[in-house]
Amino acid sequence: MSLRFDAISNINNTETAVPASAKITGIFGTNVFTLKTAREYLSDEAYKSLITSIRGGKKIDRNVANQIANGIRAWAESKGVTHYTHWFQPLTGTTAEKHDSFFTLKGDGTAIEEFDGAALIQQEPDASSFPSGGLRATFEARGYTAWDPSSPAFIIEIGQGKTLCIPTIFVAYTGESLDYKAPLLKAIEALNKSAVEVCHYFDKNVTKVTPTLGWEQEYFVIDEALATARPDLIQCGRTVFGAAPAKGQQLEDHYFGSIPERVYAFMRDFEQESYKLGIPLRTRHNEVAPAQFECAPIFEEVNIAVDHNTLLMDVMIRVAKRHKLVVLLHEKPFAGINGSGKHNNWSMATDTGVNLLAPGKTPKTNLMFLTFFVNTIKAVHDYADIMRAAIASAPNDHRLGANEAPPAIISVFVGQYLAKVLSDIETRVSTKFDEQDEAILKLDLHRSIPELLLDNTDRNRTSPFAFTGNKFEFRAVGSSANCAISMTVLNTIMADTLKKFKADVDAIIEKGDKKEIAIMQVIQRYIVESKNVLFEGDGYSEEWHKEAERRGLPNLKTTPVALDAFVTDKAKKLFENNGVYTHVELEARHEIELEKYIKKVQIEARVMGDLAINHIIPAAISYQNELLTNINGLKSAGLAESAYKSQLNILKEVSEHIQVIHDKVNAMVEARKVANNIEHSREKAIAYESIKSTYFDEIRYHVDKLEHLVDDEKWTLPKYREMLFLR
Ligand code: ADP
Ligand code: MG
Secondary structure, three states: OOHHHHHHHHHHHOOOOOOOOOOHHHHOOOOEOOHHHHHHHOOHHHHHHHHHHHHHOOOOOHHHHHHHHHHHHHHHHHOOOOEEEEEEOEOOOOOEOOEEEOEEEOOOOOEEEOOOHHHHHEEOOOHHHOOOOOOOOHHHOOEEEEEOOOOOOEEEEEOOEEEEEEEEEEEEOOOOEOEOHHHHHHHHHHHHHHHHHHHOOOOOOOOOEEEEEEEEEEEEEEEHHHHHOOHHHHHHOOOOOOOOOOOOOOOOHHHHOOOOHHHHHHHHHHHHHHHHOOOOEEEEEEOOOOOEEEEEEOOEEHHHHHHHHHHHHHHHHHHHHHOOEEEEOOOOOOOOOOOOEEEEEEEEEEOOOOEOOOOOOOHHHHHHHHHHHHHHHHHHHHOHHHHHHHOOOHHHHOOOOOOOOOOOOOOEEOOHHHHHHHHHHHHHOOOOOOHHHHHHHHHHHHHHOOOOHHHHOOOOOOOOEEEOOOOEEEOOOEOOOOHHHHHHHHHHHHHHHHHHHHHHHHHHHHOOOOHHHHHHHHHHHHHHHHHHHEOOOOOOOHHHHHHHHHHOOOOOOOHHHHHHHHHOHHHHHHHHHOOOOOHHHHHHHHHHHHHHHHHHHHHHHHHHHHHHHHHHHHHHHHHHHHHHHHHHHHHHOOOOHHHOHHHHHHHHHHHHHHHHHHHHHHHHHHHHHHHHOOOOHHHHHHHHHHHHHHHHHHHHHHHHHHHHHOOHHHOOOOOHHHHHHOO
């Protein structure tokens, strides 16, 4: 019996392990070395030093580091931990760990458990097997991980095993960053600096601005046995073949439906694991597509939120196994039904407790809101190409612009109230703008910005970057992506724009204008300069694509070309001026992203070939043989051709599809040989993109036709209707 039927017949025998209910507050953060825990386990000196380094990024000296390490070990051991690891986010897109035990032998052979400051602060994983984009040659694999005190240590539990994880950044000995976190931390600092300066126009008490992130993670869940019978899911994370089921998502009954029991048990289980790790999950629900779900936490500081999202993805994959389920984080696991995204809700908060993207209660605080609001629009307008590059990946190419997800055109949605506010400022602020005009306009604006914008912002689901009342939502981010990439870009472009804003306002003040007037004038100019990027309509529509073209907005549909924006002079200047990436680092990242793209498409092409030749064609031929036996039998029984005309037609049809599939798979192999000989990564990626667009859909078309024709019992790959609806 094929894996497929084995899986189907076993589905109802799968026991659902239901986790015991636990009060969230009782388990929240129990596996995290929180400040409260630190207070308990550290001396006053060590605790103070830890706090300063968290707040101001100040270096911790060796002696104190030893004390902190000892405290962390004491805590971890009290929880049964035996090993520790530096936990980091290399550019492969997953997380990495290398476990070492506390256990060690002293010179005289005594066995002891030890974790000293040096081990806390720095470790040397073999960097050669992580992608570096040519930053280090493999023979000089010198990279190290360095403790990031701003993200707390935590304990990962796998079965009975418990490991202490120290969040770290990963850098080369030459100083270049080799991970997602190091540049993110720099971008956060750059934003902090420029945002604080701009805040001082309104409030001198602000000393720190922290970007905030609340991600929404979409994912699919399917039965493990069914997934195992699909080599494409196992190897590529998506199905490369599969005919559309009679019932897909057209009834939209999944979205409103109750959560299936098995999935519900899984959700509660991974939620509990997440709570222990301090991930503040808040919502869970079904998504539009069958077997698609979403979860979202309460927002946190960007740095922590990024760690929590990567951690959550790990936890989900692991916990799913316990439930004999598979989580698909791929952006487009199934053709013809919605893909998955990871909306990044983003804002900025001051240490005085103000959300800079929430409208204020007074005209003055409203001006502060408008300043940050308009600067965000300006930033996205000026750097739309880099925003696009930030979300570019082979899997996200399937989603962007597929009439279900935001298009590859970056635009900003602000909602009708704010659109009106912007156009009022645009028309009413002029160079002759004086104090009286200012007073009137401020009051008018104050009246036209409803205090509770949150409930007054219309929802536009088709915009890649939408204002949602007190934050912007970057919707074009892919579900499998590390949020750090888009957050690094967003915070950097914001830092840069605010810096320019400050300079522009100061220049007017120097000429003798009042501060508020200067601010209004620059805001007005920024609105004029960036209104091209504002779009309130349907982002999925054909008209928008035409309109965007008229406006000259870029619409780069594929990753190999979208990534160009990372290495333009503009990008190099931006990232270097803000201390986020050096030229060399940008070039390296560009190279790595291209390589990732090439490899992903290459793997998919191979899997397609394997499946076509080893699964599809054999099933089709076996069916042909059955038809032939039938036809010959009918013939020898003396029946006229009309008795087996249909069989002959099916036979012919099956033959035709087999021929096309076989020819195309061979042609694709040849095209890959040509592509593999291309030296330059960008050209090679473009060649692979062309392989994908030339062959993938075509081969798939014929395979899916065969799925409809061939005897169901001979079909070895689980079908869409099974993967999506059986659980
Ligand atoms: P929805 O977008 O579905 O209406 P919410 O508005 O409640 O849902 O929030 C969606 C996500 O945005 C949540 O993760 C939430 O924590 C996050 N969020 C809310 N406020 C902010 C903020 N100031 N900064 C960043 N994220 C935020
Ligand atoms: Mg949302």
